Amino acid sequence: MKFKNYKNIFFAGLLTLAACKPEIDVAPATSGSADFSTYIAIGDSQTAGFADGGLYRSGQINSFANIIAQQMKSAGGGNFSQPLFTEAQANGSGFKKLTGFDSNGSPILTDVPAAAVRTPGFPFLTKYSGDNNNFGIPGLKVIHAGIAGYGNANPYFERLLTASYPTANDVYLNFATAKPYTFFTCWLGSNDALGYATSGGAGDVLTDKATFTAAFTAVIEKLTTGGKKGAVATIPDVSTIPYFTTVTIPALLAGIQKVAPTVTTLYVSARKDDGTYAARAATASDLVVLTFPTSKMGVNGYGVSPLNPIENQYILDPNEVALVRDYVASYNQTINSVAASKGLAVFDVYTFLNNLKQKGLIIDGASLNANYISGGVFSLDGVHLTPRGYAIVANEFIKAINTKYGSTLPQVNISGYAGVVFP
Numbered sequence: 471m472k473f474k475n476y477k478n479i480f481f482a483g484l485l486t487l488a489a490c491k492p493e494i495d496v497a498p499a500t501s502g503s504a505d506f507s508t509y510i511a512i513g514d515s516q517t518a519g520f521a522d523g524g525l526y527r528s529g530q531i532n533s534f535a536n537i538i539a540q541q542m543k544s545a546g547g548g549n550f551s552q553p554l555f556t557e558a559q560a561n562g563s564g565f566k567k568l569t570g571f572d573s574n575g576s577p578i579l580t581d582v583p584a585a586a587v588r589t590p591g592f593p594f595l596t597k598y599s600g601d602n603n604n605f606g607i608p609g610l611k612v613i614h615a616g617i618a619g620y621g622n623a624n625p626y627f628e629r630l631l632t633a634s635y636p637t638a639n640d641v642y643l644n645f646a647t648a649k650p651y652t653f654f655t656c657w658l659g660s661n662d663a664l665g666y667a668t669s670g671g672a673g674d675v676l677t678d679k680a681t682f683t684a685a686f687t688a689v690i691e692k693l694t695t696g697g698k699k700g701a702v703a704t705i706p707d708v709s710t711i712p713y714f715t716t717v718t719i720p721a722l723l724a725g726i727q728k729v730a731p732t733v734t735t736l737y738v739s740a741r742k743d744d745g746t747y748a749a750r751a752a753t754a755s756d757l758v759v760l761t762f763p764t765s766k767m768g769v770n771g772y773g774v775s776p777l778n779p780i781e782n783q784y785i786l787d788p789n790e791v792a793l794v795r796d797y798v799a800s801y802n803q804t805i806n807s808v809a810a811s812k813g814l815a816v817f818d819v820y821t822f823l824n825n826l827k828q829k830g831l832i833i834d835g836a837s838l839n840a841n842y843i844s845g846g847v848f849s850l851d852g853v854h855l856t857p858r859g860y861a862i863v864a865n866e867f868i869k870a871i872n873t874k875y876g877s878t879l880p881q882v883n884i885s886g887y888a889g890v891v892f893p
Contacts, residue, residue, distance in 0.1 A: 499544035502876030504699050505652040506547040510603050511535035513657040517606025523851040524565030527555045532857035535604050537864035541879045553598040561585035566850045569893050595629040605646035611661045612685045615643045643692050654693050654700035659801050667708045671790045672783040679800045687808050694812045701815035701871050704802040709791045710827040712842035713852035714757040726767050737779040740787040749779040757786040760852040815874035817866045834885045846889035857887040
């Protein structure tokens with residue numbers, strides 16, 4: 471009888487505990503010494519949300535700048551408008567889509583056509599005239615930021631301007647800062663090295679170091695007018711991105727040996743110490759661009775004869791890699807120095823992506839690395855990021871901002887953002 475009473479008391483206690491749901495107090499987000507009420511984003515394609523070789527609505531919505539802005543709302547942040555393509559023109563400038571894999575396991579990419587082009591005037595894009603906080607412009611270099619008329623050469627900038635080609639004479643930096651703002655992010659400089667690298671040193675030039683320093687200093691001076699606060703990012707070692715690490719010399723050699731087993735050496739046109747180019751035997755240290763047309767291999771001796779080497783625009787050779795790294799190191803020294811002089815937060819992209827390449831990461835239970843397609847971070851163009859990659863960047867910016875300004879902006883769960891979309 472006593473046991474029965476104790477049993478009743480025990481179960482009554484359990485019911486009482488169940489009825490008393492514990493409450494977990496979550497401290498409200500704070501802005502610290504920063505003011506997030508009006509945030510603008512300055513930058514290039516990464517800031518715009520460019521992905522899969524194009525700028526389109528879904529990518530824009532998942533830009534790291536927009537992700538940051540949504541987190542800022544919990545600490546006094548206001549509305550963050552972006553120059554989105556309409557739903558009717560959601561494909562924007564066009565992009566690439568993964569539609570399958572061939573018998574060798576290589577991805578099959580399909581071009582999704584542009585939907586937001588103006589006619590006449592192609593390749594210029596449908597104009598955007600609404601409110602805007604995201605001034606990410608694909609292709610923008612630091613040295614372009616202060617040039618009048620840049621919109622006449624860049625359709626992504628021209629679409630934001632009232633004037634049209636050939637009278638789109640606005641200066642990017644003045645245009646982007648005309649809107650009153652209280653906080654900014656600035657991720658600029660990658661294109662000052664990227665164009666040279668992705669062209670194998672054949673289609674662009676590295677921005678002169680002193681010119682870069684003067685241009686970046688001018689950008690930050692303008693952005694910090696009146697003591698405004700913000701966060702900047704360094705630029706990555708472009709030679710570590712999937713664009714240069716997916717197609718390899720050993721893989722090309724193995725492919726040609728399937729049809730020509732006697733071939734033991736491939737040949738590339740490579741940069742010599744004196745800056746000229748000559749054919750030589752390829753090595754595993756030669757970086758092949760992702761867009762290399764493998765169908766050319768072996769045709770008329772292409773790539774297998776020193777008389778018809780793989781052209782230098784498809785190869786970033788060790789001398790070019792060393793040159794790019796030297797310039798990137800100088801650019802990053804400038805970025806860190808100028809940011810320190812203004813008391814800005816810094817997200818060290820260079821170190822972060824090198825660690826991703828060397829070690830990989832596990833975030834929110836997701837295993838990530840810098841591999842093409844399977845890594846989850848880089849999109850189909852091998853340069854720009856997936857929504858998940860942009861969420862990671864947003865969190866890293868948030869960490870830097872919180873550390874510098876004493877704010878407590880919450881991070882996003884990256885598992886809620888997709889990597890490469892499989893068919």
